[in-house]
Amino acid sequence: MKLTGAQIIWESLLQQGVEVVFGYPGGAILPTYDALVDYQDRIRHVLVRHEENAAFAADAYFRATGKVGVCMATSGPGALNLVTGLANAMMDSSAVVAITGQVASHLVGTDAFQETDVTGVTLPITKHNYLVMNVEELPQVLAEAFYIARTGRPGPVLVDICKDVQQKMTDYEPITEVKLRGYRAVKPMGKQNLPLLLQRAKELIDNARRPIILAGQGIKHANAHEEFREFVEKSGIPVATTLLGIGVLSEDHPLNLRMMGMHGEAYVNMAIANADLLIALGMRFDDRVTGNLKTYAKNARVIHVDIDPAEINKNVPADVGIVGNLKDVLRQLTPMIEKRSYPAWLEQINEWRADTQAHDIMQVEFPDHTLLAPHVMRMIWEETNGECTVCTDVGQHQMWETQYFLHKRKNQLITSGGLGAMGFGVPAAVGAKLGRPQDEVWAIVGDGGFQMSIPELATIVQEKLDIKIAVINNNYLGMVRQWQELMHNKRYSAVEMWTPDFVKLAEAYGICGLRARTRSEAREAIRIAREHEGPVLIEFQVEKETNVFPMVQPGKSLNEMTRRPIIQPAALGGGMDFLK
Amino acid sequence: MLIDRIEAQKNPTKHTLVAIVENKPGVLTRVASLMRRRNFNIESLAVGTTEDPSISRMTIVIDASKTNAALVERNLYKLVNVIDVQDLTDVPSVVRELALIKVRISDAQHRGEIKQIADMFQSRVVDVAKDSCIIEVTGEEQKVDSMLRVLEDYGILEVVRTGRIAMARG
Numbered sequence: 001m002k003l004t005g006a007q008i009i010w011e012s013l014l015q016q017g018v019e020v021v022f023g024y025p026g027g028a029i030l031p032t033y034d035a036l037v038d039y040q041d042r043i044r045h046v047l048v049r050h051e052e053n054a055a056f057a058a059d060a061y062f063r064a065t066g067k068v069g070v071c072m073a074t075s076g077p078g079a080l081n082l083v084t085g086l087a088n089a090m091m092d093s094s095a096v097v098a099i100t101g102q103v104a105s106h107l108v109g110t111d112a113f114q115e116t117d118v119t120g121v122t123l124p125i126t127k128h129n130y131l132v133m134n135v136e137e138l139p140q141v142l143a144e145a146f147y148i149a150r151t152g153r154p155g156p157v158l159v160d161i162c163k164d165v166q167q168k169m170t171d172y173e174p175i176t177e178v179k180l181r182g183y184r185a186v187k188p189m190g191k192q193n194l195p196l197l198l199q200r201a202k203e204l205i206d207n208a209r210r211p212i213i214l215a216g217q218g219i220k221h222a223n224a225h226e227e228f229r230e231f232v233e234k235s236g237i238p239v240a241t242t243l244l245g246i247g248v249l250s251e252d253h254p255l256n257l258r259m260m261g262m263h264g265e266a267y268v269n270m271a272i273a274n275a276d277l278l279i280a281l282g283m284r285f286d287d288r289v290t291g292n293l294k295t296y297a298k299n300a301r302v303i304h305v306d307i308d309p310a311e312i313n314k315n316v317p318a319d320v321g322i323v324g325n326l327k328d329v330l331r332q333l334t335p336m337i338e339k340r341s342y343p344a345w346l347e348q349i350n351e352w353r354a355d356t357q358a359h360d361i362m363q364v365e366f367p368d369h370t371l372l373a374p375h376v377m378r379m380i381w382e383e384t385n386g387e388c389t390v391c392t393d394v395g396q397h398q399m400w401e402t403q404y405f406l407h408k409r410k411n412q413l414i415t416s417g418g419l420g421a422m423g424f425g426v427p428a429a430v431g432a433k434l435g436r437p438q439d440e441v442w443a444i445v446g447d448g449g450f451q452m453s454i455p456e457l458a459t460i461v462q463e464k465l466d467i468k469i470a471v472i473n474n475n476y477l478g479m480v481r482q483w484q485e486l487m488h489n490k491r492y493s494a495v496e497m498w499t500p501d502f503v504k505l506a507e508a509y510g511i512c513g514l515r516a517r518t519r520s521e522a523r524e525a526i527r528i529a530r531e532h533e534g535p536v537l538i539e540f541q542v543e544k545e546t547n548v549f550p551m552v553q554p555g556k557s558l559n560e561m562t563r564r565p566i567i568q569p570a571a572l573g574g575g576m577d578f579l580k
Numbered sequence: 581m582l583i584d585r586i587e588a589q590k591n592p593t594k595h596t597l598v599a600i601v602e603n604k605p606g607v608l609t610r611v612a613s614l615m616r617r618r619n620f621n622i623e624s625l626a627v628g629t630t631e632d633p634s635i636s637r638m639t640i641v642i643d644a645s646k647t648n649a650a651l652v653e654r655n656l657y658k659l660v661n662v663i664d665v666q667d668l669t670d671v672p673s674v675v676r677e678l679a680l681i682k683v684r685i686s687d688a689q690h691r692g693e694i695k696q697i698a699d700m701f702q703s704r705v706v707d708v709a710k711d712s713c714i715i716e717v718t719g720e721e722q723k724v725d726s727m728l729r730v731l732e733d734y735g736i737l738e739v740v741r742t743g744r745i746a747m748a749r750g
Contacts, residue, residue, distance in 0.1 A: 123610065124617045128660040131606075148660060181602055182663040310654040 001173075005135045005166040006035035009099060012142040013043060015174050018070050020044045020061060020434050022054035026074025027114055029101030031166035046434065046463055048427065049455035051078050055085020055156075056424050057431035059094040060391060063411045064435030066223075068095045068150050075101045076114030079160070080121065084421055086156045087125040091418030092244060093217065095154035097145050098126075105133040105162040118160045127155030135168040143175035151185035153308045154221055188309055188323035194332075200320045201279075201303045202336045208277035208301075210345045211237045214260065214289075217244035217417075218282015218306060220410045222326035225249075228281070231334045236341040238349060240268045242283045243402065244417045251406040257349065261289040263399040266359070266550045266561055267352035272297055273559035274348075278316075280304045282326050285315040286418065295557040305329050359549070359564050362404070369518045373397055373472045373542045376522055377404035380442060380470065383526045388440040389414065389432050393425035393449030396478035399548045401444055423452030426469065430456060433465045440468070440530070447473040447499045457509040460535050468529045469537040471502055474544045482547045486562065487554075506537035514538045594623065595649035596675065596746045599638040599656050600664040603629065607661045611638060614655055621646040624743030635663065639745045672749040678742045679724045680706075681715045684735035694734060701727045712737055 003011065009032050013021065021043055025033040036045060048054045051073040058069030069089075073079050079100040089096040103112040108131075119131045128148050130141045138161065145157040205211065213235075219228050228248060232239055232255050239249055240260040249256045257268045269291075272278070278300045283289070290296045293315060304311075304318035305326060312321035322329055357363065361374055377400050380388070386406055391414045392398040398415055407413050414432050416424040429443035445453070450471050460467055481495040506513030512532050516522040522540055529536035550561035601607050608627055615622050623641040630637045640656075642649045649667065656665045668675075685691050694713060698705050703717035717727055724741060 119606070120609070123613050180660065183660045187657065308658070310651065310658055312654075313648075314651065 001171065002169050003172040004031065004035065004169050005138050005161065006031040007038075008135070008138050008170070008172050009142065009161070009166070010035055010039040010043065011172060011174070012139060013070065014039070016142075016146045017067065018043060019067075020046060021070045021072055022046045022048055022057040022061070022431065023072030024048055024051050024054060024074070024078060026078045026101065028075035028103055028163045029072065029078070029099075029166075030074075031163065032072070032099070032101065032161075044434070046430070046459065048430075048459050051081035052084050052423065053427035053430070053453065053456050053459070055082045055096065055098065056088065056421070056427035057434075058096045058098075059085060059089045059092070059156075060414050060424075060428035060431030061435045062089075062094045062096060062154070063414045064389065064432040067435075068097055068146055069431065070097050070099070072099045073101070074114065075103055075118070075160075075163075076116045078114075079118040079158075080116055082158075083121065083125065084419075084423075086122055086158065088416055088419040088421045088424065089156040090125045090127065092416065093154050093221065094156065095149040096156040097149050098122075098156060098158040100158060100160045101166070102131065102160045102162045104164040106164070108133070108162065118158065122158050125156070126158050127153075129158040130160065132159060132161045132165050135165045135170045138165060138170075139172060139175050140178075143178050144180060147178040148180070148183060152183075152187070153218075186307055186323065186325055192323060194322065194324070197320055197322050198329075198333055198336060201322070201333060204277055204301050204303055204320060205235065205237075205279070205337050208237075209342070210271075210275050210348075211235075211277035211279060211342070212257075212271055212275040213237050213239045214242070214272070214278055214280040214283050215239050215245045215248045216242045216281065216283025217248075219245065219248040219326050220282075222282065222307070224325075224327040224330055225410060227327055227330040227334065229253075231330050231337075234334055234339050235337055236339070237279065238271065238342075238346065240264070240272060242286070242289055242417075243415065245283060246402060247407045247410040247412050250408045252408070259402050261286075261558075262291070262552045263402070263548050263550070265353075265356050265403065266563060267349060267356045269550070269552065269558045269561060270352045271349050273557065275300045278302045280306075280316075280318075281330075282306060284308075284311045287315075290315065291552045291556055291558040291560075297558070358566050361564065366519075368520055371517060371519050371522055371540065371542050372546055373400045373474070373540070374404045375519055376470060376472060376540045376542065377401050377444070379519075379523050379526055380444070381405040383523070383530060384440060384442070388412075388442050389436055391415070391425050391428035391432050391441065391443045393443075393445040393453075394420045394422045394479075395446045395449065396474075396482065396546075396548050397444055397446045397472040399479075403548075422449040425449055426453035426456045426460075429467045429469070430459055430463070430465060433467050434463075441466075443467055443469045445469065445471055446478060447471060447475065447497060448477045451497075451499070454505070457506070457511060457535075457537075461510055465535060466533065467535050469535070471537065471539045472542055473499055473502070473539050474542050474546070475499060476544060478546075479548070481545070482551075485545070485547070486551070502537060502539040512536045515541065517541045593644055593669065595642045595644050595652075596668045596673070596744060597640045597642065597649065597653055597656065598666045598668055598746060599640060599662055600630075600666075601636050601638060601659075602661040602663065603634050603636045604661055607636065608638075610659055610661060611640075611656065614659065615652075618651075618655055620652050620655075624741075626743040626745050628745070639743070641744045666748070668746050668748055673746050674749060675720050675744055675746045676718055677721050677724055677744050678716070678718050679727075680738075680740050681717065681728065681731060681736060682712055682738040683715065683731050684737055685711050685713060686735065690734055694731070697727070697730055703727065
């Protein structure tokens, strides 16, 4: 069958099972958009308002569905706008394929109009990338791109395709097999003696008295939830999760302590600091998780399982390091261990937990006019029965969401973890809603991040997406302000933020806009939003200067947290200073 | 990085890594970019073709007191175009470097002395001019280093070294 390069692109996407492409047309990708006209009955193209959001949406689509997310852009500025989204997918290990147009092959290297060395620019932020200058190699390259993106540790792959390649014709046969000489999905260094390593792991587990499991996103990627739950329940070992690991085990499971790290609950960090064994599964000991490495879990032995060999011994030395797919590893490890429980250890953790609860802002009975971001998170959780998919942006609201929303399922929370990219929340909700059309999808964003993604309101309307947007407005870049308050002597610098009338803004887009200033208004607004068919934006005007606690300040040990003082009811008469 | 430092203190030596890579455009850039973005320090990097035209071979020397060689090895291994990586440090292997050294000849008598030195190092004089000559020397780095020290007194005008190449014995 003779096809043009452009047709081969769409045929390849169909063959890969792609249903949605997030993109933005332009000169160098025009032949592909021309061919789209004949494929739009089979592939839905979502026209975003900025290419960055195409990459964010594709990333969130992958997290919502487990299927490779696809974004498309033209050469030069179009491709460059994808960069932040690709870096986000790289940091959070999301399978994304980006297809970009490039100037015609005879113009490459001449500083042609809208020419940028896109494979050069994206080299460090993609798992792999390609520049295609011959149409004959296009089918093979596209098949490889999808294979590399979704296997092993997932990641973004960019395919830069010259305009003349899209126009030229060649024989097309669907590629059914990918052969890569240097790439294997699971690739331990040299020969790994797995039975010996598992035996050593078992011995460490047998001898532990205060063990803790550190669960990361790798469990999701291996689709190993069942195996993981069996391992947890048989071993009786409590679980702390990373931000991206939230949902690998339901957060109401008695052994799930919930999130660890900089803004993890205090008792979780105390448990890690006092543990004698860390069992790290599919996580990478990010600095936001460990605090100061010199003092991190000083008395703990470490078992580290990850599919990426370069993560073992990167930040924390492992007594037992295993490179592998967690489904396979857990299937072998669980039968080897004894069924146990750790009553004394769990009792100790519960003591810390009681202390944590005494510091909880939710313990305080505020007057109705006091609306805090944590209230909003808790209300959305309550009103949706904790069933909705939440996409957050980056900052204080993101951390409060993890603290006050209990997640039951994997990827119920879709958030920018490693990169911490503001502007992620709204386009992520677009990707998530297209991936999970039956789900109730909430974008919870701050006033800062939302103002980076306002243009996507138009995409939401054009694509008729029923997304509820909660803008947590404190008229500040809240997290930056918090750092300035705590670490820079409250010298506020460029954090105060004027915001437009968000209700009128929503209405300008034809979106239902609501505003809540008190707790009763907030609950009412959430109820109205849920009853309303179609997108709704709610602006929650919350207390301006509240801080996320606890906080492990940079350079501090995990157990040296800055805590919120225990709140006495009398403090309520004296203003809101205790919130800080 | 902490582990980096601990490992480095244990192994205050030079590590020789050999990467077998696909002979495709941009592979050298991928390796170089990896070294830069992971903040790995490399002493030398030599690339060349092999018996198989679709495969190139890179010899990378790492100062293990600055960079954890195991981490470099693992990260190289992750690159899609890298077929295999071997650490030859503790493997019996042949290690060679080639250098061209241009030495000043300010006195006719020196010409004979330099020829003698070249012979002692089993190296060759490959170019002779009125006031300089070029010596070609092959061997391990220490040999090249000591030859450079000996020639220093005559005045070294130019030096080029290929960096280490290595192959496991047997």
